[in-house]
Amino acid sequence: MKKSIVIALLGAILLSSYTALPNQAAASATTAVQSETKGFIESGVNFRDKPSLSGRVIGFLKKGSEVIVLAESNPYFYKVKTQNGTIGYVSSADNYISVTASTDAPAAPGQSLPATVIYGVNLRNLPSTSGDVVAMLRQGTQLTILEKSNAYFYKVRTTDGKLGYVTTADKYLEIGGQAAAPAPVPVPSPAPAPEATPVSQQIEQVIQTGMKYLGTPYEYSSDRNTTATFDCSDFVRQAFKEAVNLVLPADSRGQGDWIKNKGTAVYSISSLKRGDLVFFMSYKGSSASAYAGIDKANERITHVAIYLGNGQLLHTYSTQSGGVKISKLEGSWVNRFLFGGSVIQ
Template sequence: MKKQLVALLLAATVTAGFTGLPAGQAYAATPTAIIVSGVNLRVQPDVNSRSYGLLKTGEKVTILSQANSYWYQVRDSQGRTGYVSTNSKYIKTSGSTNGGNNSGVTDSSSVRARIISAGKKYLGTPYEFGSDRSNTRTFDCSDFVRQAFKDGAGITLPSDSRGQGAYVKSIGRTTTNWRNLQPGDLMFFMAYKGTSASAYPSNTSGQTIAHVGIYLGNGQILHTYSKDSGGVRIDNIAGKHWESRFIFGGSAIK
């Protein structure tokens, strides 16, 4: 009888030990993964979170859970538990699939062209701040970008511009020079402070994202930003306040 009681207590303890895992997919078989390109081991599933250090190429880690579409919770060879990007550019998994809304979508010129084409179909759609994500009658900036990617590539991005910026950073292909962008990349901007370039800081690092749009190539952006502007539209970037407000941009396609 005592042996049975001890066994039951041990089983309860083991079960309780798993309740501390973050919300998301939990792995019963604790699959291993290999780091294919140096990546930060973060304290929290956030690109702005403190890093324990860089996991080196070839290092093996154990996947404990998938916190969300963009982050795995892992344990490294030193026994540290933290978070790494689910992007296959950084980690190759075994016994699990690479999570994310971009599963099966390859970053190619044809995918980018479909996203741009899908976005252009909404030219002139009225602007509404905090627009309803369940319909396409009106858009704010992030809602429009999200819809273009959903229609053109079947990719569901985060619903707000800051979340979209964090997602692009988690993929890792970003630039602070808009002239280095490819058509279909996302562009992130700080808040409007006027038309003069001197109104904006020369060092954009740490600036808060207030706007997002899709780069079309040839110095143009497809986006929406106010009722007075006429809704979804195309604007030139060079020499405009868009150039001064630009923080960073990059691909949202894995």
């Protein structure tokens, strides 16, 4: 009799589990869909097994790849899942990945806001500094903000109907008033689009911005939120951020990886161009013999500079050297050279 009761009870438990589990699974699936966040790879990036540059590289995600962002592991890395189900970590820098919730939709017409360009700004084809510049919007240009695509970019429409993305930084836009209606398409031809800033001009803007900091004191691991002092990578990052609104990784090794992932790395000094970043290994001595037999492919980046052309570097590397300065690319700098590459193309 007891055996029959036990069997009956087990049957009831199994039946209730069988009917409950599908419902639980469905609820979990619903939650996952509601909270799912997609990431789009803007520039080829290493896929690592840990949320750190010291993590082992387990793959390489090409530009245009789509991933699911599972978590923000720390201020520098996202935990993501690829389309084939592999889980790992990628840099959270916005030049590598743009992130949007899958449930996001364009703002309804009634939610759009008018804006006026108060400082010339790039209009890009993606909500990221790695997006192509499709136009340079001049001061006074009227826009309609359609949505805030991420923390750094608005999706906007110009008065001639052009769609694109501009930075959310306050100094570029004045927001408010009545939403601007798109102007009718001119007949027989549309109004000419604003011209994009030439690459050569952007490079000169970066160099001129860097030059204004000549003499700024050197400080190892300087505060990235001030310009009172710089270390080498902080100086380079500030020049590009301030001049062309392009935010590079915070340290020289990250910047070196960024250049390699863009596919612009060159390994000959003669191939360097004005405005390129130049990377160096540790100082081992003043003579060429001190560097003989070294496999530079395995050397760690310890310094970065901006190449000015004509064998000159704009950089900062020690307190004793006087802070930000111009140096000749000669002597031990030549022996320490690892590679260089273009940031702006």
